Amino acid sequence: xxxxxxxxxxxxRKEGQNVTLSCExxxxxxAMYWYRQDPGQGLRLIYYSQIVNDFQKGDIAEGYSVSREKxxxxxxxxxxxxxxxxxFYLCASSLSGTGGYGYTFGSGTRLTVV
Amino acid sequence: QQQVKQSPQSLIVQKGGISIIxxxxxxxxxxxxxxxxxxxxxxxxxxxxxRPDVSEKKEGRFTISFNKSAKQFSxxxxxxxxxxxxxYFCAASSSARQLTFGSGTQLTVLx
Numbered sequence: 001x002x003x004x005x006x007x008x009x010x011x012x013r014k015e016g017q018n019v020t021l022s023c024e025x026x027x028x029x030x031a032m033y034w035y036r037q038d039p040g041q042g043l044r045l046i047y048y049s050q051i052v053n054d055f056q057k058g059d060i061a062e063g064y065s066v067s068r069e070k071x072x073x074x075x076x077x078x079x080x081x082x083x084x085x086x087x088f089y090l091c092a093s094s095l096s097g098t099g100g101y102g103y104t105f106g107s108g109t110r111l112t113v114v
Numbered sequence: 115q116q117q118v119k120q121s122p123q124s125l126i127v128q129k130g131g132i133s134i135i136x137x138x139x140x141x142x143x144x145x146x147x148x149x150x151x152x153x154x155x156x157x158x159x160x161x162x163x164x165r166p167d168v169s170e171k172k173e174g175r176f177t178i179s180f181n182k183s184a185k186q187f188s189x190x191x192x193x194x195x196x197x198x199x200x201x202y203f204c205a206a207s208s209s210a211r212q213l214t215f216g217s218g219t220q221l222t223v224l225x
């Protein structure tokens with residue numbers, strides 16, 4: 001079955017550590033996205049990529065980094081510069097050039113700072 | 115800059131009742147308006163969507179009403195069931211652009 005796989009489901013980070021969240025899709029989608037979800041704030045866009053080897057900052061990119069070396073993969077690194085990283089992180093993908101049509105989300109990664 | 119405003123933040127409805135969630139947008143270039151349903155610990159899933167050339171779209175118990183002049187759209191859940199208890203997000207996008215989401219509504223349907 002086609003879909004998006006996020007791993008791990010739960011992740012714990014110590015102060016000052018960088019951690020990387022994995023996102024893999026087998027839908028042959030060109031575009032991939034990372035969103036952060038906090039209670040009462042909806043989904044906020046961190047980074048997005050419309051094509052391999054290219055990505056753009058979203059609304060809250062500070063303290064995060066991404067790469068897009070393969071069409072299927074769009075990992076997100078939460079760096080030590082992100083002062084409040086505890087949140088639920090969602091990866092999504094869609095066909096490029098279709099706007100919001102056909103977004104598919106993964107099941108999310110819950111990151112907690114300990 | 116919040117381009118899609120959603121209300122209420124939380125909603126409690128009795129089983130069999132009608133749940134209504136409202137959204138308003140600012141960007142007149144938006145041309146696609148989906149609603150997503152999210153259960154705890156899961157990613158959002160597309161529930162129903164509408165384009166601005168129609169004023170209403172119905173799929174089973176779920177209906178989107180769209181008012182282009184007022185720049186508002188709403189989700190109506192008829193005969194609400196406990197299994198509908200979830201968080202609902204409205205969203206909007208324009209051609210070839212990513213979705214912008216509302217802040218979410220936590221719906222609880224009491225048995």
